Amino acid sequence: RANSIKLIDLMTIADLLNAGKDYLRGRETAVLDSEVVLGFVLGVDKEYLFAHGGDEVEDALLHLFYKYLDRVKNGEPVSYITNSKEFFGLDFFVDKRVLVPRPETEMLVEEALRFLKSNAEEGRRFRVLDVGTGSGNIAIALAKNFDCQEVVALDVSEGAIEVAKINIEQHSLEDKVQVYQSDLLDVMDDGENFDVIVANLPYIGRIKNNDVDENVEKHEPDSALFAGDDGLKLYKKMFQQIVDKNIGFGLLLGEFGFGQRDDLEVLLNKYFDHGWCIKSDLAGIDRMFVVEG
Numbered sequence: 001r002a003n004s005i006k007l008i009d010l011m012t013i014a015d016l017l018n019a020g021k022d023y024l025r026g027r028e029t030a031v032l033d034s035e036v037v038l039g040f041v042l043g044v045d046k047e048y049l050f051a052h053g054g055d056e057v058e059d060a061l062l063h064l065f066y067k068y069l070d071r072v073k074n075g076e077p078v079s080y081i082t083n084s085k086e087f088f089g090l091d092f093f094v095d096k097r098v099l100v101p102r103p104e105t106e107m108l109v110e111e112a113l114r115f116l117k118s119n120a121e122e123g124r125r126f127r128v129l130d131v132g133t134g135s136g137n138i139a140i141a142l143a144k145n146f147d148c149q150e151v152v153a154l155d156v157s158e159g160a161i162e163v164a165k166i167n168i169e170q171h172s173l174e175d176k177v178q179v180y181q182s183d184l185l186d187v188m189d190d191g192e193n194f195d196v197i198v199a200n201l202p203y204i205g206r207i208k209n210n211d212v213d214e215n216v217e218k219h220e221p222d223s224a225l226f227a228g229d230d231g232l233k234l235y236k237k238m239f240q241q242i243v244d245k246n247i248g249f250g251l252l253l254g255e256f257g258f259g260q261r262d263d264l265e266v267l268l269n270k271y272f273d274h275g276w277c278i279k280s281d282l283a284g285i286d287r288m289f290v291v292e293g
Contacts, residue, residue: 108254111288161179
């Protein structure tokens with residue numbers, strides 16, 4: 001508990017960073033977490049912390065720092081405390097209504113940008129669809145890095161829609177990114193066309209492919225993590241909707257989890273007999289499927 005941290009009179013920034021690091025000992029990110037939380041409490045950046053290590057910290061802020069460290073020690077993502085997460089070089093507002101954006105998901109943005117840029121030509125107008133937008137991180141990263149005529153972002157969760165709207169406004173993209181509440185592609189009209197459809201749907205299985213960190217399961221929204229017994233229920237449903245609604249695309253890509261490649265390949269063969277491939281992330285783990293329209 002917080003009161004098990006040794007309090008001494010007149011603690012400095014440097015004292016607190018050391019105390020925080022000790023308190024979170026055993027966590028891979030103990031040092032970084034202490035820096036981020038203290039910077040958040042004091043309203044300063046990391047450079048300031050190091051340049052002013054000898055500055056004393058007032059009691060009220062000291063206790064707030066320990067209160068937040070308790071939450072981190074309990075496994076809560078630091079991003080839920082600071083309401084902030086960087087993704088693709090951009091800052092996003094996040095809270096318990098959405099999954100915290102993961103660095104490996106940047107791979108989806110890179111692949112989509114590669115396709116868009118290689119097809120860019122004078123006067124061509126691009127439409128992008130982001131399914132399961134969450135905080136809006138993928139849609140916004142694409143709109144910020146490529147001049148799309150329109151990015152449509154969908155999510156079934158009302159809370160996620162609210163968070164995505166905050167981020168769209170924060171990045172001044174109200175005229176570019178439209179967000180709608182929808183169970184996958186439910187709100188889409190038949191025969192719609194998109195240059196790119198990108199999906200980062202929940203892919204953890206309740207029974208099979210249940211490889212989930214207990215702290216992630218404890219703190220992040222269930223509906224953004226789990227998808228049926230094997231984790232592929234939502235992708236299967238989306239693929240079926242694409243076929244049933246005759247949704248056209250130039251590129252369809254999505255993220256999936258460890259150990260799901262074989263099951264996913266069966267689905268891809270069933271729904272898209274034309275060219276698709278699986279790509280692995282920087283750790284060499286199969287992570288993304290890419291279907292060419």
